[in-house]
Amino acid sequence: MEADVQRIGRELAEAFPRRGRNPLKALDERAMELASRDIELRAALFRLVDVTPACRSLDDLARHLGEYLGEVDGRTPPLDAAMRAADSRAGRKALGAAAAAGVRHMAHRFIVGESPRAALKTLRALHDDGVLSTVDLLGEATVSSAEADRYAERCSEALATLAEAMASWPRPPEPNLSVKVSALTPAIRPEAPELGRRDAEGRLRPLLEQAREAGAHLHVDMESLDSLETTLDLVFALLDEADFETGPSAGLVLQAYLRDSPEELERILDWARASGRTPPLTVRLVKGAYWDHEVVDARQHGWSTPVFESKADCDRNFEELTRRLLDARPLVRVAVASHNLRSVAHAVACAGDTDLEFQVLRGLGDDLAHALSRRGLRVRAYCPVGDLVAGMAYLVRRLLENTANESFLHEQARGVDLGELLAAP
Amino acid sequence: MKPFANEPELELRRSSQRQPLLDALAELDSRLPLEVPVVVGGDRRTESGFVSCDPGAPERVIATAARASEADVEAATDAAQSAARWRELPAKERAEVLAAAAGILRRRRLQLCALEVRECAKPWADADADVCEAIDFLEYYAREAIALASAPELVQVRGERNTLRYVARGVAAVISPWNFPVAIPCGMTAAALAVGNAVVLKPAEQSPACALALAEALWEAGVPRDALALLPGFGDAGAALVTDTRVHTIAFTGSSAVGLEIVRTAAETPAGQSHVKRVVSEMGGKNCVIVDADADLDEAVPAITHSAFGYAGQKCSAAARVLVHEDLADMLLERIVGATATLVVAQAEQFGTDVPPVIEREAQDRVERYVELAERDGRLERPGPAPQAGGWFCSPAIAHGLDPASPVLAEEIFGPLLAVEAVSTVEEALDIVAAAPFALTAGIFSRSPATVEEAKRRVPAGNLYVNRGITGAKVGRQPFGGNRRSGIGAKAGGPGYLIQFAEPRVVSENTMRHGLVVEE
Numbered sequence: 001m002e003a004d005v006q007r008i009g010r011e012l013a014e015a016f017p018r019r020g021r022n023p024l025k026a027l028d029e030r031a032m033e034l035a036s037r038d039i040e041l042r043a044a045l046f047r048l049v050d051v052t053p054a055c056r057s058l059d060d061l062a063r064h065l066g067e068y069l070g071e072v073d074g075r076t077p078p079l080d081a082a083m084r085a086a087d088s089r090a091g092r093k094a095l096g097a098a099a100a101a102g103v104r105h106m107a108h109r110f111i112v113g114e115s116p117r118a119a120l121k122t123l124r125a126l127h128d129d130g131v132l133s134t135v136d137l138l139g140e141a142t143v144s145s146a147e148a149d150r151y152a153e154r155c156s157e158a159l160a161t162l163a164e165a166m167a168s169w170p171r172p173p174e175p176n177l178s179v180k181v182s183a184l185t186p187a188i189r190p191e192a193p194e195l196g197r198r199d200a201e202g203r204l205r206p207l208l209e210q211a212r213e214a215g216a217h218l219h220v221d222m223e224s225l226d227s228l229e230t231t232l233d234l235v236f237a238l239l240d241e242a243d244f245e246t247g248p249s250a251g252l253v254l255q256a257y258l259r260d261s262p263e264e265l266e267r268i269l270d271w272a273r274a275s276g277r278t279p280p281l282t283v284r285l286v287k288g289a290y291w292d293h294e295v296v297d298a299r300q301h302g303w304s305t306p307v308f309e310s311k312a313d314c315d316r317n318f319e320e321l322t323r324r325l326l327d328a329r330p331l332v333r334v335a336v337a338s339h340n341l342r343s344v345a346h347a348v349a350c351a352g353d354t355d356l357e358f359q360v361l362r363g364l365g366d367d368l369a370h371a372l373s374r375r376g377l378r379v380r381a382y383c384p385v386g387d388l389v390a391g392m393a394y395l396v397r398r399l400l401e402n403t404a405n406e407s408f409l410h411e412q413a414r415g416v417d418l419g420e421l422l423a424a425p
Numbered sequence: 426m427k428p429f430a431n432e433p434e435l436e437l438r439r440s441s442q443r444q445p446l447l448d449a450l451a452e453l454d455s456r457l458p459l460e461v462p463v464v465v466g467g468d469r470r471t472e473s474g475f476v477s478c479d480p481g482a483p484e485r486v487i488a489t490a491a492r493a494s495e496a497d498v499e500a501a502t503d504a505a506q507s508a509a510r511w512r513e514l515p516a517k518e519r520a521e522v523l524a525a526a527a528g529i530l531r532r533r534r535l536q537l538c539a540l541e542v543r544e545c546a547k548p549w550a551d552a553d554a555d556v557c558e559a560i561d562f563l564e565y566y567a568r569e570a571i572a573l574a575s576a577p578e579l580v581q582v583r584g585e586r587n588t589l590r591y592v593a594r595g596v597a598a599v600i601s602p603w604n605f606p607v608a609i610p611c612g613m614t615a616a617a618l619a620v621g622n623a624v625v626l627k628p629a630e631q632s633p634a635c636a637l638a639l640a641e642a643l644w645e646a647g648v649p650r651d652a653l654a655l656l657p658g659f660g661d662a663g664a665a666l667v668t669d670t671r672v673h674t675i676a677f678t679g680s681s682a683v684g685l686e687i688v689r690t691a692a693e694t695p696a697g698q699s700h701v702k703r704v705v706s707e708m709g710g711k712n713c714v715i716v717d718a719d720a721d722l723d724e725a726v727p728a729i730t731h732s733a734f735g736y737a738g739q740k741c742s743a744a745a746r747v748l749v750h751e752d753l754a755d756m757l758l759e760r761i762v763g764a765t766a767t768l769v770v771a772q773a774e775q776f777g778t779d780v781p782p783v784i785e786r787e788a789q790d791r792v793e794r795y796v797e798l799a800e801r802d803g804r805l806e807r808p809g810p811a812p813q814a815g816g817w818f819c820s821p822a823i824a825h826g827l828d829p830a831s832p833v834l835a836e837e838i839f840g841p842l843l844a845v846e847a848v849s850t851v852e853e854a855l856d857i858v859a860a861a862p863f864a865l866t867a868g869i870f871s872r873s874p875a876t877v878e879e880a881k882r883r884v885p886a887g888n889l890y891v892n893r894g895i896t897g898a899k900v901g902r903q904p905f906g907g908n909r910r911s912g913i914g915a916k917a918g919g920p921g922y923l924i925q926f927a928e929p930r931v932v933s934e935n936t937m938r939h940g941l942v943v944e945e
Contacts, residue, residue: 051872054719056752064719067874141723143730144763186767190438191550192777195769226438302433393723 009345009422015371044068052103058096062086065099110363110398111391112383116158119385120165130373131381134176138386138394142183151183152203163214175216181231193229200234211248222253224290225306236271251282256318257307272331284335315425322347339365340408342422429565432557449535461490461633461657463497466504467650480546480782481772481816487544488634493658498665501654505596505623511652512593512621516574520567526646527563544632545606546773546781551736558608561900563615569923570619586934591927593621595673598666600627602679604739606635612917613676620926623652633657670698676705684708705925707912709837710865711745715854717871718750725870726760728894733843734821737783742866742896747845748854754847765821766808782816789817792840796822803827855883865907868895
């Protein structure tokens with residue numbers, strides 16, 4: 001088995017497209033690499049990305065950038081030049097324009113379009129390359145019922161747009177939409193999961209109906225631990241309704257960084273056994289994207305950390321959950337969502353067949369998607385859609401993930417030896 | 426002792442931690458009403474002097490309390506005179522007693538939470554945070570008292586020996602409010618006891634049972650009966666304590682009117698009083714949150730609504746005014762109103778409740794009076810559904826477009842009413858904050874380091890919060906207390922607080938005898 005993992009990992013790495021094909025992309029990676037080396041610079045970059053949509057003018061943006069750079073020690077000459085530019089009106093205009101272009105460029109790497117319609121071109125290109133997609137609608141935090149309604153409306157429009165467009169593609173794919181419970185309701189209260197569940201049900205039910213009619217797949221994303229109970233209860237309760245006994249195709253997410261994830265999996269499998277609905281639930285296995293939040297939140301409240309704090313523990317758990325999920329087929333369908341070559345190779349080896357799906361994030365896992373698809377494996381790219389303002393929280397999370405020192409992509413970019421990257425955790 | 430760390434809160438997002446609280450509530454309900462005696466020098470006098478009621482169901486009596494009289498005050502200060510044993514204990518031993526009391530509160534935390542839910546309509550998370558804060562005060566002041574016992578070294582010159590030490594001032598009168606019904610009386614009492622003072626505790630008439638639970642923990646842990654008296658009662662008992670010539674220190678947390686009256690009265694030095702009283706007074710606020718044009722509203726909106734309406738706005742740290750940059754004002758107002766509509770206005774015992782009933786009818790009347798003033802002086806939004814009948818509910822309200830002279834912008838309302846005002850610049854907002862008489866808490870949402878620096882420089886508040894909610898100060902992390910008309914500047918849960926309850930004594934000893942230095 002271990003030999004298979006190593007072999008498959010090397011084969012996948014071989015199948016990665018050659019670097020530097022796209023000069024803009026290489027530039028981007030250098031910026032991110034620079035940011036991951038210097039913690040203060042990283043903070044300045046993130047804060048710039050974070051504030052960009054709130055700035056009223058290029059001048060305002062440059063002023064913010066100047067202030068952030070002012071907090072970086074040991075600035076390189078180009079950064080010093082940037083700071084000096086922030087001191088004059090003309091300089092700010094140029095600096096602001098450069099910063100705005102930089103952030104926009106970075107955003108476009110992760111965000112496929114401002115609307116589902118605008119995203120169709122990229123989705124079609126992925127499709128032609130043999131890569132499936134799921135669309136995620138970026139949005140500001142939902143704090144009111146009106147905002148939750150608007151999000152549900154956007155989801156409905158997205159389903160309609162995707163269904164209509166994809167029907168005319170060669171080998172038409174199943175439209176696939178990922179939704180967030182925290183966007184579907186402002187009523188999430190961690191200590192009262194039934195409040196958020198009840199409120200979100202009213203908006204998710206019509207979406208499930210629409211997905212069933214359109215032959216689309218609806219995937220409910222998982223967010224921070226504060227909404228985990230709400231999310232599981234919501235999905236189970238709705239899919240148990242008689243209306244949804246035979247559709248639509250639906251799924252949820254298991255986060256391997258949670259120490260309790262083995263028990264969560266047991267709960268999911270128990271439900272699947274009892275429910276017997278078709279098609280089987282898709283379980284997307286991820287590492288989890290809220291690691292920093294969970295650690296800080298737990299420390300501030302004096303709670304034990306709910307996530308694995310060592311990468312090796314998390315990776316081991318990921319492999320264990322992969323194995324259990326694959327063993328549970330056909331009770332559930334399995335989607336392994338990781339950019340970690342080792343985890344992916346392990347899943348391929350463990351499955352021994354092609355009855356599973358791989359998922360990557362658009363902008364981060366493009367090379368891996370290409371390699372997996374060349375191997376004849378089913379791959380889906382998670383494609384965020386929305387404007388820059390709404391996308392900011394998503395963008396910052398992706399940057400965090402990509403520049404974290406232990407991140408697989410970061411290590412890969414650093415040129416860490418393939419043998420080390422593929423070593424068992 | 427181990428280094429101080431905040432008591433971990435219950436992790437209420439896990440259902441396994443919620444059920445025991447409901448069990449504790451059911452158990453408490455089976456014992457109601459409780460009985461709260463006047464306790465002086467170990468003597469307990471029970472009588473039905475007054476009752477405390479569930480703000481969510483006013484017909485439900487939580488406790489029947491004896492009502493302390495002036496004679497009780499006299500007896501309590503008498504008894505306190507003989508608390509020499511406590512005063513003479515080494516600081517470390519007193520600290521151990523306080524730590525033991527913290528242990529007792531820890532063991533009873535579920536019952537205490539349930540009691541706060543019933544007697545003060547504290548939602549579970551707030552009740553738990555209050556009990557944790559009480560534990561924190563005991564643990565923190567225990568350590569501080571040990572540190573204070575080894576006072577800083579003075580300059581020494583050959584032939585003389587100079588020492589500084591801190592000793593207890595004497596009798597401390599603690600007059601506490603109902604809104605943090607265990608933590609605040611605990612903090613003031615623990616601080617006074619830690620240094621060796623005797624304490625006479627007069628808790629708010631709305632929460633006598635919570636105060637008794639605290640006192641019992643302290644007695645059981647080993648605080649001598651003569652070093653801690655409990656006087657459940659009303660303002661007359663408090664006033665008698667303040668004028669009592671044998672009281673040395675008055676620690677008060679509550680309204681500005683009462684606080685200032687205490688400061689005035691305590692300044693008197695009638696014949697027979699051989700000391701000047703010290704007053705530690707924490708009073709009201711009119712706390713502002715500034716929202717700059719570059720603020721992240723996704724974070725600001727929930728933080729503001731929680732700070733303004735959590736526990737129905739009945740925290741002295743609660744947000745009362747939002748000063749928002751005009752570019753964002755319409756958007757922020759719309760989102761705050763929308764978010765407020767989703768708040769859960771319900772009984773404290775329901776998990777998920779954001780806005781429980783206010784403490785009593787008078788509080789409800791006061792809030793409604795200000796709501797009418799807000800309608801008169803500007804516009805008012807009350808977006809939520811009408812709350813259920815039965816308790817002293819006030820649905821959260823947002824005033825905007827107010828006449829700058831409106832009392833709604835100046836007076837502490839102590840309820841769920843938030844005023845939102847547009848300003849043309851952050852500077853203008855800072856001018857407003859800097860000109861206000863209150864200076865307890867404040868907040869700013871901005872992503873500009875320069876703006877945040879300017880706010881740090883200009884905001885006079887005792888506690889300024891940057892890009893977060895403005896309530897929920899933690900012992901040791903956010904020492905809490907107001908400046909200006911909000912308080913005398915002492916920081917509860919911070920370094921330096923204990924000195925309020927101590928007097929410094931310096932001894933300088935000649936160590937020369939006929940030219941021979943006899944230092945050891």
